[in-house]
Amino acid sequence: MAMPLKAMSVLAWRNLWRNYRRTLIMLLAITLGAWAMIFMTALLRGMVDDMVKQGIAALPGHVQVHAAAYRDDPSVTHSLPAPGQALLRVLNGPQVTAWSSRVKVPAMISSEYDNRGVFLLGVDPAEELSLGFKAADIVEGRFLEGSDDTGVVVGRKMLQRLETRLGNRVVLMSQDPDNAIADGGFRIVGVFKAELESREEGYVYAGRDAVQKMLGIGSEISEIAVLGHDYKTPEKLAASIRAVLPPDVDVKTWRELDPYLATMMRVMNGFVLVWMVVIFLALSFGLVNTLMMAVFERVREIGLMRALGMRPSAILYQILVESLMLLALGLLAGNLLALGTVMPLRDGIDISAVSQGLEMMGASSVLYPVLLWPDLLLANAVVITLGMITSLLPAWRAARYRPVEALTRT
């Protein structure tokens, strides 16, 4: 017969506090371990989330449409026609939050002092703003006012590189479909900033119509960038777009366009679990030692309980209940500590001291911890599950004591 759980719990609770110092030390270890699991996971999630969002914003869009060979050779010779009726129905449908058709070609931008290679983006500013370009990112001047705007908007870093200023003229030079030079003079009407300096140096915005005219490509475009509702599930959106386009048109999700990012996300889930298990393994040595000592000190008492009629399995459950209480208490404190440290940081942690290194990884200099319920549950599940498995050894040893030997132990 086993004791009722309530009686076992009372006994377990009192036994926990027989050596309160040892119990407090173990509780502290579990609390800090749980806190580390949850807090660090939240930071990592935030960093990866930021990287993914930055990456998607840089692309931009969850899905992009190109001519078949464009991604290998992003020149005007690999252009698409403007979206037709069938595609427009999908692009204006419920799956799509925003979309933009763009001309995107490699070009040279020159000032009187310097010249740089860039990607020239011919855009409709209204579409671009809906796709994620933020008006607040314009730090000088203005953004484009229409797709026929003849001005250009350059990055802050590019302005420095070219040693020029707002209002000055620059020359943009690229190739037309006949491989002849296509160039034009444009006035700098705006300067933008970006999270990543590489964007500020790599892209120049101009009106789509103006760029199409400069390149002599009529109404053709280089890409259509499409934003859905959830970056985690772009496949369905891509399938809808593919269905209305010829098979030789290249429709890719952001996972395919940026495999590094996609891998980061996939690896993240596995990494979180490994991280938690590693922390717990460090904890487990202390846990086993604590329980072994607790059992060792109570050998006579265990012998007594066996002598009074408790089955070996009941002794085992008794020790496991004690362990469960210890783990649960530590987890409660650890969870509260984690929540108490993550919540105040939801406005972000400024780590601009290492921003250059982060930029190489595609992350911004402000880190926003992201606490997900599945991560919280996983941390608790790892501690409880592995903790109970770890406790089996001392519990099993306790259950195996022979009553007469245990009773006579001094």
Add this chain to the structure above:
Amino acid sequence: MSSISCRDLCKYYQQGDAVIKGLDHVDLEIEQGAFICLSGPSGSGKTTLLNAIGGLDSLDSGEISIDGQRVDQLGKAALADLRLYHIGFVFQAYNLIPVLSARENVEFVMQVQGVGAAERKSRSSEILREVGLEGMENRRPAQLSGGQQQRVAVARAIVSQPKLVLADEPTANLDSASMKKLMAHFRELNRVHKVTFLIATHDQRVMEWAERRISMVDGRVVSDELQQAC
């Protein structure tokens, strides 16, 4: 229950090169409702015999039957159940659970048996009153004297009304008045409820309460006599 048959019990202990005979070909028949004292010097085998009958220790050879059931052949779980429901133990050291109060120690066996809370409380209160510990129910063992702890242990052994009580020096550390009270209680249980008592003791005063006295030396039964009990 509790007619006990012991046939050719042998239990040996190895101490270095020497072999100590805990039990050396012991044969005994104990009838239901007997009140027996086991006497003998230290190391004579009294405790070993009690442990063997109670299933706490294994034998090297021999058979023990309680009401026809072979105790020496039972598994761990079955032995635990036997001790839980049918046997009460009083150990030489008081062996109380230190984190439980006197009442909780007394109720421990009943809790494992699954007795309800109200009944547990009622029986534990009554038995603690009978052993003279009324008002001390909530004290922990560390707050009780040696004699009081022994009385708690005795109360625990008999509260669940077992059919067999195995007591190893139950009156150690008890004053004469307490000893008499305890033995009177044992005798009442014996007479009224036919509880079988097997008491190992050095105490001559305790032996006078027994109907039958078994003397042991070096693991052997050297005498087995009926006597007039108090």
